[in-house]
Amino acid sequence: MALHFLLLLFAVSLVAADEDPFIGVNIGTELSDMPHPTQVVALLKAQHISHVRLYDADQAMLIALAKTGIQVVITVPNEELLAIGQSNASAANWVSRNVVAHYPATNITGICVGSEVLTALPNVAKVLVNAIKYIHSALVASNLDRQVKVSTPLSSSIILDSFPPSQAFFNRSLNSVLVPILDFLQSTDSYLMLNIYPYYDYMQSNGVIPLDYALFKPLPPNKEAVDSNTLLHYSNVFDAMVDAAYFAMAFLNYTNIPVVVTESGWPSKGASNEPDATIDNANNYNSNLIKHVFNKTGTPKHPGIAVSTYIYELYNEDMKSGPLSEKNWGLFDANGVPIYILHLTGSGAVLANDTSNQTFCVAKDGADPKMIQAALDWACGPGKVECSPLLQGQPCYEPDNVIAHANYAFDSYYNKMGKTPDACDFKGVATITTSDPSHGSCIYPGSLGKNSTFGNFTAPSMNSSSDSSAYNIHSYELRIRSLLMMTGFLLLGLILL
Structure with a gap:
């Protein structure tokens, strides 16, 4: 057992990806009014989505994705596996038609050979390994094997006794x-593709799995x-299933194959027997998943090694x-209208799916409060933000804490610029979000649709030493309250003595 754990610890250094973790999206096509490929790509670009997975190798879609820089994973559909798994020539023809003909204009970086074949089509499993090897051989022949990785998405249901993960x-x-x-993935420096659906784990647990545990809630x-x-x-x-996959591979002596989650998400609508398929739950799950990946939290077994993930899915598929x-796993409807606005901070513009351009600037989660205070002082001083709404008795005074006040000041400066x-x-203490921080009578500039550039305004540096009365009043108030609080504690200490 000790050797087993040592191998796993050694794997941490090998599993770390060279690139930063990413969030991608799956693009299904079972819509009665499927948008044209150029419309799909326009939505991807507007949402700053840099990674997509297709369930086929649609030619029009591959052409539309050309010269966008978006990294594309294409798929050998399950119905084509038998032919490709029995013929090297068929595999070569598939690669020639769907990869060579489009690369490098279309940034194809991976091929899924089938999808959940071992569980969905067990009778085809016998040719799956051959199909993977034949596709890879065709890439080698075209000198594209280093640029395009080959793997096959697996259902997490093939992992047994998944909790505790170590077993x-x-x-x-x-x-x-x-x-x-696994031999193939290890020898080609590829990755294990895993589909993880906490929604189904939760639904099938009969109450054993708490909803908050499934939704990434603290x-x-x-x-x-x-x-x-x-x-x-x-x-x-999610983390438990990822670590279960790593332990399951280690059980078979594979300790250097990284995991990429090819599908994960939560439905936003369900029938009466699916009460937890709601917009709020879908928003919480996908928002928390995105933040979890971009925060590079990693898993308990592999802290700091984030698992890149493709969200299922871009569109609701009504067919x-x-x-x-x-029919309701999508982030958008067929017209590109968001099903819900993700609660995101810390992910930059990625999947900030508010098509009305409603973005706000707020303090970053986990940032040093002292740094936030310094930035607040700068915004209300040298930054020339009108901070009078933060004074006592004014609309944005409550809640009276540095985070809330900084949110208002940061967003005001963001809009001003x-x-x-x-x-x-x-x-580094602020981030862009699509969640409107306005509350009560405290209305943030962004929520009023103000987006002027103040033409000739020149942004001062945070090193500037200039001052303003609003900044001084606010800063003095904070310091007086701090002194009064400290004095109170000292008096209490003397009384207790």
């Missing part, structure tokens, strides 16, 4: 196929799930069969 293992009946696949330590073997604490289903929830990304930095 997880793959369904042994699949080992005759899984082991050659949990007190006593509510977290603990792996009794490693004593690692898990605060969400999907099955329960109502199957024309909403340029550079105007929402404040030495």
Whole structure:
């Protein structure tokens, strides 16, 4: 067991990806009014989405994606696997038609050979390894094997005894196929593609899995799930499943294959027997997932090593069969209108899916309060922000804390400077969000639609020493309150003595 854990610890350095983690989206096409590929690409660009996964290799879509820089993963559909898995020539023809003909104008970076084949089409599993190898051989022949990785998305259901993660293992009946696949992934420096759906885990648990645990909501330590073997604490289903995959691979002696999650999400609407398929839950899950990836939190077993993830999915697919929830996993409808506005901070412009350009600048989660205070003082002073609404008795005085006051000052400066990304930095303590921080009678400039650039206004540096009365009053108020509080504590201490 000790050797087993040492191998896993060694894997941490090998699993770390060379690139920053990313959030991508899956693009399904089962819509009665599927947007034209150029419309799809326009939406992707507007949302700053840099990674997409297609469930096929649609020629019109690949042409529309050309010269966009968007990284594209294409798919060999399940129905084509038998032909490709039995013929090297068929695989070569597929690669020639769908990769060579479009690369490098279209930035194809990966190929999914089938999708959940081991669970969805077990009778085709026998040719899956051959299909993977034949596709890769065709890439080698075209000198594209380093640019285009090959793998196959697997359902997380093939991982048995998934909690605690340290005891997880793959369904042994699949080992005759899984082991050659893992050999291939390791030898080609590719990655394990895994589909993770906490929604289904939650629904099938009969109340054992708490909803907050499935939705990435913060949990007190006593509510977290603990792996009794490693004593690692898990605060969400997603991390537990990712670590279960790493442990399952280690059980078969594969310790240097990274995981990429090819599908994860939450439905925004369901039938009466799907009460937790709601807009709020979908928003919470996807917003928290995106922040989790971009924060590079990693998993309890691999802290700091974020798992890049493709959200399922870009559009609601109204032609999907099955329960109502199957039609409602999308971030947008067919017209490109958001199903809900993601609660995002810290992800920059990625998937800031507010098409009305409603963005705000607020203090970054976890930033040093002292740095936020310094930035607030600068904004209300040298930054020349009108901070009088933050004074006592004014609309934005409550809540009376540095975060709330900084949010207002940062957003005011951001709007004053024309909403340029550079105007929402404040030495790293601010970030752009699509969530309107306005509250009560405190209306933020962005929510009023003000977006002027103040033509000849020159932004001062945060090193500027200029002053303003609003800044001074606010700063003095803060310092007086701080002194009064400190005096109170000293008097209390003397009384107790």
